[in-house]
Amino acid sequence: MAWVRRHLLFLAAVLVLAYMLVPNVVVAVFSFNDPVGRYNYTWRAFSLDAWANPCGAAGICQSLGLSLRVGLVASLTATVLGTMVAFALGRHRFRGRAGTNLLIFMPMATPEVVMGSSLLTLFLMMGLPAGTLAITIAHIMFCISFVVVAVKARVATLDPRLEEAAADLGATPLQTFLRVTFPLAFPGILAGALLAFSLSFDDYIITNFTASPSSVTFPMYVWGAAQRGAPVQVNVIGTLMFLVALLVVVAGQALAARRERSRAG
Amino acid sequence: MAEAALAPGGPARRRRRSWVPYALLAPGLLWLAVFFVAPMVTLGSQSLQEGNVYDGYTLTGNVGIYADAVGKYWPHLLRSVGYAATATVFALLLAYPLAYFMAQKAGRWKNVLLVLVVAPFFTSFLIRTLAWRTILSDTGPVTEVAQALHLTDLLQLLHLTNNDTLLSSKFAVIAGLTYNFLPFMILPLYAALDRLDPRLVEAAGDLYASPWQAFRHVTWPLSLPGVVAGTLLTFIPAAGDFINSRLLGNTQTVMIGQVIDSQFLRVLDYPLAAALSFVLLLMILGLVTAYVRRAGTEELV
Numbered sequence: 184m185a186w187v188r189r190h191l192l193f194l195a196a197v198l199v200l201a202y203m204l205v206p207n208v209v210v211a212v213f214s215f216n217d218p219v220g221r222y223n224y225t226w227r228a229f230s231l232d233a234w235a236n237p238c239g240a241a242g243i244c245q246s247l248g249l250s251l252r253v254g255l256v257a258s259l260t261a262t263v264l265g266t267m268v269a270f271a272l273g274r275h276r277f278r279g280r281a282g283t284n285l286l287i288f289m290p291m292a293t294p295e296v297v298m299g300s301s302l303l304t305l306f307l308m309m310g311l312p313a314g315t316l317a318i319t320i321a322h323i324m325f326c327i328s329f330v331v332v333a334v335k336a337r338v339a340t341l342d343p344r345l346e347e348a349a350a351d352l353g354a355t356p357l358q359t360f361l362r363v364t365f366p367l368a369f370p371g372i373l374a375g376a377l378l379a380f381s382l383s384f385d386d387y388i389i390t391n392f393t394a395s396p397s398s399v400t401f402p403m404y405v406w407g408a409a410q411r412g413a414p415v416q417v418n419v420i421g422t423l424m425f426l427v428a429l430l431v432v433v434a435g436q437a438l439a440a441r442r443e444r445s446r447a448g
Numbered sequence: 449m450a451e452a453a454l455a456p457g458g459p460a461r462r463r464r465r466s467w468v469p470y471a472l473l474a475p476g477l478l479w480l481a482v483f484f485v486a487p488m489v490t491l492g493s494q495s496l497q498e499g500n501v502y503d504g505y506t507l508t509g510n511v512g513i514y515a516d517a518v519g520k521y522w523p524h525l526l527r528s529v530g531y532a533a534t535a536t537v538f539a540l541l542l543a544y545p546l547a548y549f550m551a552q553k554a555g556r557w558k559n560v561l562l563v564l565v566v567a568p569f570f571t572s573f574l575i576r577t578l579a580w581r582t583i584l585s586d587t588g589p590v591t592e593v594a595q596a597l598h599l600t601d602l603l604q605l606l607h608l609t610n611n612d613t614l615l616s617s618k619f620a621v622i623a624g625l626t627y628n629f630l631p632f633m634i635l636p637l638y639a640a641l642d643r644l645d646p647r648l649v650e651a652a653g654d655l656y657a658s659p660w661q662a663f664r665h666v667t668w669p670l671s672l673p674g675v676v677a678g679t680l681l682t683f684i685p686a687a688g689d690f691i692n693s694r695l696l697g698n699t700q701t702v703m704i705g706q707v708i709d710s711q712f713l714r715v716l717d718y719p720l721a722a723a724l725s726f727v728l729l730l731m732i733l734g735l736v737t738a739y740v741r742r743a744g745t746e747e748l749v
Contacts, residue, residue, distance in 0.1 A: 196549035199542045200561075203568050203630055206579035210571055213582060224582045264476035275469035286477060290484050292680070294688020294732060296705040300712050300725040301487035304494040307718075324483040327476055385572050387691065391709065405574045409695065413578060421575040428570035432563055 207425060214418035221412025233415035237423070240414035246404035247420060250384050253315065253400060257322035258379035264323070265330025265379075266372050272331070273338035274364075290328045298325060299392030306393065317393040318400065322383040329382060330375035337371020370439070377431070488729075495722035505718070517723040521707055525731065528704040531618075531693075532686035535625035536633075539682050540675065542626070543633040547674070548667075550634075551641035565634050573628060577695050580624055584614040584696070591615075616698040624692035632681035640674025641667075676743045680736060687732055704728055 187194065213223055217230030238244035272283065290298065302321050303313075311317055345367070349359040365372075387402040394403055405417055495513055499505035518525070550561045568576060583590055591614050594600050603609040608619035644667060652662035690705035697703075704724065711721035 192545055192549050192553065195545035196561075199546040199630075200564055202542065202627065204564065205583060206576040206627070207568055207571050209579040209582050210575055213579075224585055225587065264479055267472040268476040271469040271472035275472070277466075277469035277473070283473060283477065286480050286485075290480065292684055292733075292736060293484075294684060294705065294728060296688040296690065296708050297491075297725050297729045298484070298487070300708055300721060301491035302483065303712060304490040304718070304722060305483070305487040307494075308490050320483055324479060327480060331476070381569060385569070387574055388688075388705070388709075392712065402572055402574050405572060405578070409574070409578055417575060417578075421571045424572065425567070425570040429563075429567065432566070436559055436563070 210418050211422045211425070214415060214422045216415060216418075218415065223413060223415050223418065230415075233419045237416050237419045240408075240416040242399065243401075243404060243414070243416050243420065246399045246401045249315065249398065250401040253319050253322060254380045254384040257319050257326055257383040258376050260323045261326035261330050261379045262372060262376040265327045265375060266334050266368075268327070269331045269334035269338055269371075269375075270364075270368075273335050273341075274343075287328050287331050290325055291332075295325075295386075295388040299389040302389070303392045313393055313395040314398045318390050318398060321389050321393045322386065325386075325389060326379035326382055329378050330372075333375035333378055334368060334371045337368050337374070341367050373435075381428070491722050491725055495719050495726055497719055501716045501718070510719070513719050513723045514727065517720055518727060521704065521724060524702060524704045524707050525727065527701070528687050528728075529731070529735070531622055531625060531701075531703065532683050532689075534622050535629065535686050536679050536683045538622070538626040539630050539633040540679060543630060543637050543678065544671075547634050547637035547641050550638050551644065552646060562638075565631055565638075568631060574691065574695075577624055577628065577691055580620070580627070580696055581615060584620055584623075586613045586615060610698070610700075615696065618697070618701055620696040621693045621701045621703075624696045625686045625689060628689070628692060629682040629686050632685070633678040636677035636681065637671060637674040640671045640677075644670050672743065676740065680739070684732060684736065688728060 213226070214233060215229050215231065216223055216226055217228040217232065218225070219227055233239065268283070268287065271277065272280070299321070302317075302324075306313065306317055341364070346359050346363055349363045350356075354362065385402060386400075387406060390400050390403060391406075394400065399407070401420070405413065408414060408417060493507060494505070496507060496509050496511065497505035498508045498510050546565075550558060550565070554561050582588065585591065591600070594603075594614060595612055600609065600612045600614065603614070603617075603619050604612065608622075609617040614620055648666050648670070649662050652666045653659075657665065688705045690703050690709055693701050693703040694706055705728075708721050708724050708728070711717050711724065715721075
């Protein structure tokens, strides 16, 4: 009992982490299930069928491909636009800073269902049909703010004297940017891009308002499948996504640690 | 706003031309103006139009639609705010110990824990919410343990469930909302607590503060920016969410997002749906503004 008292904080932390991670474990375990009937909610028997044939459920890999394409285009565009805004905010003086901050903050403070439905009314009035283009436009919109926040946080930690030194040594503003500012800000830009990609890839609510029956993204596929009984392949792809993302993050951390060591040594 | 601190001046900057920041801002802000601000205008305009999808709509300035919308769906609006607020409180209670442990006690395990906290995001959140249906299923071990411990009776007594199972209930929806937005609470709390100097807490102890007093007067006030950011990042998306209420709830737990979604995409009553959407936005902006005023933290971005 004394041990429990002394380690109360540790135990609480472990329990909360368990609450957060149990669903991921369940998704992975049930990717090896061999369910009877349509619903993959109760465990029956071990099977590798779904792993052997991840595209086995009709339409699942088409939807995955669409989500990857939309995610790539949306995150790249949002990263370029957001990084430019972040540099303006972090490195320049200009009129209208408060208004800019507000405009960046608002999409993050607006419920997705409001953004999705308002875009639907805009696209209706513009005559832009629902589909891949509408989805991509919407995803770029809600990703920009997150990129700005990620890049701005990084730019704020950079020492402006490094850029001044480059200028004093005769570098043009463009050279200073390309050789000094951009490489130093790159971790923030990469973090923003990855965040934007995962937000785009995972979005259901806004996508639902801008998609057509022929533009089914992966979350929309999962939603549709959930109504009829989701195939085991959904769990396989969920688990694969988890492993890929984990690999990216662990590799990123290892790289950062190595750079830190080489700088110290 | 601390503008001087955000944009430290320097000789390098003064050499730059004044149009540069505007050129950097223009594409991004233009995108937001056209695809975030303009839609708010068309949403407002749509709510004041009358007609139908087939014959088209005409702007009639039918303000009465707002009274209709609120009159018909106020239970859903209140329910959404109630569920989101409850989930936010639970998320804060759960996130604080974990964030504190990560920031102050984890040592070299800090980075591992940070990865574990964002790890849930690595799997699509729809798939994870579906996993809760497996976890809380009527014949699953969680339900059996809860029944054995009479927790199901307690939940029924609190009107959080309707029978001795857990799924398809208010309880499941709130647990799902808490779960889904927990990382948004943990990360800002962690950021705030990571900056907390442990010597301040030690000093409070040296000055004969009890651990509770030290927490109340030192740790908690210093973590407030994280608390404010975390509660906003949890409450706002939770109030508009309908995935949890749809997948884990029943017909008595329908949230306003679900109503807006079905009015727009299935019932095709655009003016009513637009009015509801606008009411939700105004309600959240009102609540958030009042909350931020009270908490006294205006600098959030």
